[in-house]
Amino acid sequence: MVSLKHWQDSAQQLAAMGVRLPQANVEATRRAGIEQPRWIHFGGGNLYRAFHAQVAQDVIDAGGMDRGVVVVETFQPFTVDQVYRPYNCDILQVIMDEDGTLDQRILSCTAGALFGNPQRAEDYQQLVRYFESPELQMATFTITEKGYALRNAAGELFPYVAKEIADGPAGAASTMGIVAALLLARYTAGAAPIALVSTDNFSQNGRRFRDAVLTVAQGWLAAGKVQQGYVDYLMDKDRVSFPWSMIDRITPNPAPATEEALKAQGWDDLQLIPTGSGVSFAGFANTERTCYLVVEDSFPNGRPKLEAGGVILTDRETVDRADTMKVTACLNPLHTALAVFGCLLGYTKIADEMANPHLRRLVERLGYDEGMPVVVSPGVIEPKDFIDTLITHRLPNPALPDAPQRIAQDTSQKMPIRYGHTINAYAAAGLDAGKLECIPLVIAGWLRYLLAVDDEGAAFTPSPDPMLDQLQDLLAQGGVALGVTDAAAVHAAVEPILSNAEIFDCDLYQAGLGEKIEQYFCELNAGPGAVARVLAERMA
Numbered sequence: 001m002v003s004l005k006h007w008q009d010s011a012q013q014l015a016a017m018g019v020r021l022p023q024a025n026v027e028a029t030r031r032a033g034i035e036q037p038r039w040i041h042f043g044g045g046n047l048y049r050a051f052h053a054q055v056a057q058d059v060i061d062a063g064g065m066d067r068g069v070v071v072v073e074t075f076q077p078f079t080v081d082q083v084y085r086p087y088n089c090d091i092l093q094v095i096m097d098e099d100g101t102l103d104q105r106i107l108s109c110t111a112g113a114l115f116g117n118p119q120r121a122e123d124y125q126q127l128v129r130y131f132e133s134p135e136l137q138m139a140t141f142t143i144t145e146k147g148y149a150l151r152n153a154a155g156e157l158f159p160y161v162a163k164e165i166a167d168g169p170a171g172a173a174s175t176m177g178i179v180a181a182l183l184l185a186r187y188t189a190g191a192a193p194i195a196l197v198s199t200d201n202f203s204q205n206g207r208r209f210r211d212a213v214l215t216v217a218q219g220w221l222a223a224g225k226v227q228q229g230y231v232d233y234l235m236d237k238d239r240v241s242f243p244w245s246m247i248d249r250i251t252p253n254p255a256p257a258t259e260e261a262l263k264a265q266g267w268d269d270l271q272l273i274p275t276g277s278g279v280s281f282a283g284f285a286n287t288e289r290t291c292y293l294v295v296e297d298s299f300p301n302g303r304p305k306l307e308a309g310g311v312i313l314t315d316r317e318t319v320d321r322a323d324t325m326k327v328t329a330c331l332n333p334l335h336t337a338l339a340v341f342g343c344l345l346g347y348t349k350i351a352d353e354m355a356n357p358h359l360r361r362l363v364e365r366l367g368y369d370e371g372m373p374v375v376v377s378p379g380v381i382e383p384k385d386f387i388d389t390l391i392t393h394r395l396p397n398p399a400l401p402d403a404p405q406r407i408a409q410d411t412s413q414k415m416p417i418r419y420g421h422t423i424n425a426y427a428a429a430g431l432d433a434g435k436l437e438c439i440p441l442v443i444a445g446w447l448r449y450l451l452a453v454d455d456e457g458a459a460f461t462p463s464p465d466p467m468l469d470q471l472q473d474l475l476a477q478g479g480v481a482l483g484v485t486d487a488a489a490v491h492a493a494v495e496p497i498l499s500n501a502e503i504f505d506c507d508l509y510q511a512g513l514g515e516k517i518e519q520y521f522c523e524l525n526a527g528p529g530a531v532a533r534v535l536a537e538r539m540a
């Protein structure tokens with residue numbers, strides 16, 4: 001048997017098993033990274049473990065960075081304590097090819113892991129020291145869309161954000177507040193430049209990230225907690241940059257099937273680590289081979305040689321086009337459609353959904369017919385090739401254990417990016433959004449999903465979502481349950497949701513889609529079996 005915790009004792013055996021090993025001196029890069037990283041990553045979830053860590057290992061192996069990355073959690077310490085530290089921060093990356101091959105590689109590029117929240121003073125102070133150093137060049141982030149959110153659906157600051165603004169940097173509590181406080185420490189220590197790179201899935205992520213940090217910082221300025229010089233520092237892109245990015249790699253939660261396959265190959269310490277939530281972790285990260293990371297080349301303090309890790313460095317406009325292509329048209333809207341309908345139809349694997357001709361037709365029409373017409377090619381990736389590969393290889397990959405339940409997480413946070421953007425783009429291009437059929441069908445499917453009753457009439461547990469309770473209450477208060485198809489009752493219950501521009505980035509009634517979504521919802525909600533029937537009729 002071989003173990004990830006002690007892999008260096010079995011290097012020869014691992015090499016014989018075909019497991020790729022780090023090329024650089026592991027201990028030296030680890031020591032140097034713990035001493036002072038050049039790269040800190042916030043949100044050490046599965047995407048970091050499968051993708052950013054690969055980039056960092058490639059860069060280190062190629063001599064493009066002399067030290068390891070430090071991973072930081074701000075939200076909860078789970079991965080730090082239960083996933084990183086027990087494995088000395090090492091990761092087994094498992095790339096799952098369509099033919100069932102498991103391509104395995106040990107990634108030893110993570111030097112340390114911290115719970116960087118004032119709740120854990122020792123780790124937080126270490127993080128502050130890292131930020132005070134001019135040697136730190138960049139921080140990357142995968143903290144999910146909600147990690148950047150400061151306001152509720154009514155547009156008001158969350159109470160804990162209002163409180164941290166009133167309390168000042170010492171009371172930083174949200175991730176945006178913590179980042180603003182770390183930047184204050186950096187400013188005070190000499191104002192060295194830095195790049196803060198959001199690699200989360202939403203359009204213009206750098207702009208929105210910057211806006212969120214500035215909202216907190218300007219709140220502190222208004223409350224007399226910081227000086228103008230600090231805000232000037234944050235606003236100076238030559239000192240603090242927020243490069244935009246596009247990231248793509250379908251990275252499911254570690255799956256029992258992967259755990260079993262690895263055990264059968266001789267691994268003895270890669271059991272799934274229970275989290276008590278929908279997400280799962282393990283010593284391994286399972287992912288697909290295809291990956292893209294496109295980043296605006298704006299690093300005022302220099303950067304590791306990211307090109308050696310396959311990163312495409314380019315200008316902001318190209319990044320924006322690549323990202324818009326992926327998150328608003330050619331991948332993520334298709335994913336959310338499969339998530340919503342997959343949960344309703346009892347699927348647990350995306351590849352199985354792609355074998356359903358009606359679901360396959362739905363995602364083809366969503367992508368080719370409804371998303372693509374308003375996509376501008378980024379040049380660095382050809383949209384038609386991208387979506388062709390997605391539909392013919394990536395989504396149907398039977399080896400990839402991706403689940404609609406994973407993708408359904410936080411759907412309320414993704415609506416503006418995945419559908420609102422295209423609806424608004426139709427209006428901007430003088431096209432009639434009211435003619436769209438698949439986007440409103442998915443939104444109606446999401447309302448149907450919120451009832452938490454599947455197409456057989458059985459209750460299911462929706463994936464975690466910060467707005468779930470609020471949205472479910474609106475439907476319940478309106479008397480909407482499975483079987484309710486009275487148009488007036490449905491309208492009264494769903495109108496506050498569909499007209500809310502905080503949720504969709506547009507008022508769907510003004511966009512000419514509200515009534516159509518209500519009609520689709522009534523069809524989908526007619527009773528058990530209605531979801532499959534409507535899909536079969538409309539996607540014939």
Ligand SMILES: NC(=O)c1ccc[n+]([C@@H]2O[C@H](COP(=O)([O-])OP(=O)(O)OC[C@H]3O[C@@H](n4cnc5c(N)ncnc54)[C@H](O)[C@@H]3O)[C@@H](O)[C@H]2O)c1
Nearest residue numbers: 043044045046047075142143144147175200201249250251
């Ligand atoms: N998994 C993928 O296929 C994939 C692909 C491309 C992009 N992404 C982007 O990466 C993000 C993370 O994906 P993942 O697969 O690593 O998810 P994950 O669930 O494995 O990890 C989520 C990470 O975000 C942190 N987090 C959650 N809520 C937070 C909050 N409010 N503030 C700060 N941190 C918070 C968690 O602690 C964890 O480190 C996604 O939301 C998406 O934007 C994911």
Ligand SMILES: O=P(O)(O)OC[C@@H](O)[C@@H](O)[C@H](O)[C@H](O)CO
Nearest residue numbers: 201247248249250251332335407
């Ligand atoms: O990560 P999210 O929650 O924004 O979205 C779920 C999936 O659509 C997403 O993770 C994809 O797998 C990813 O965007 C592929 O690159």
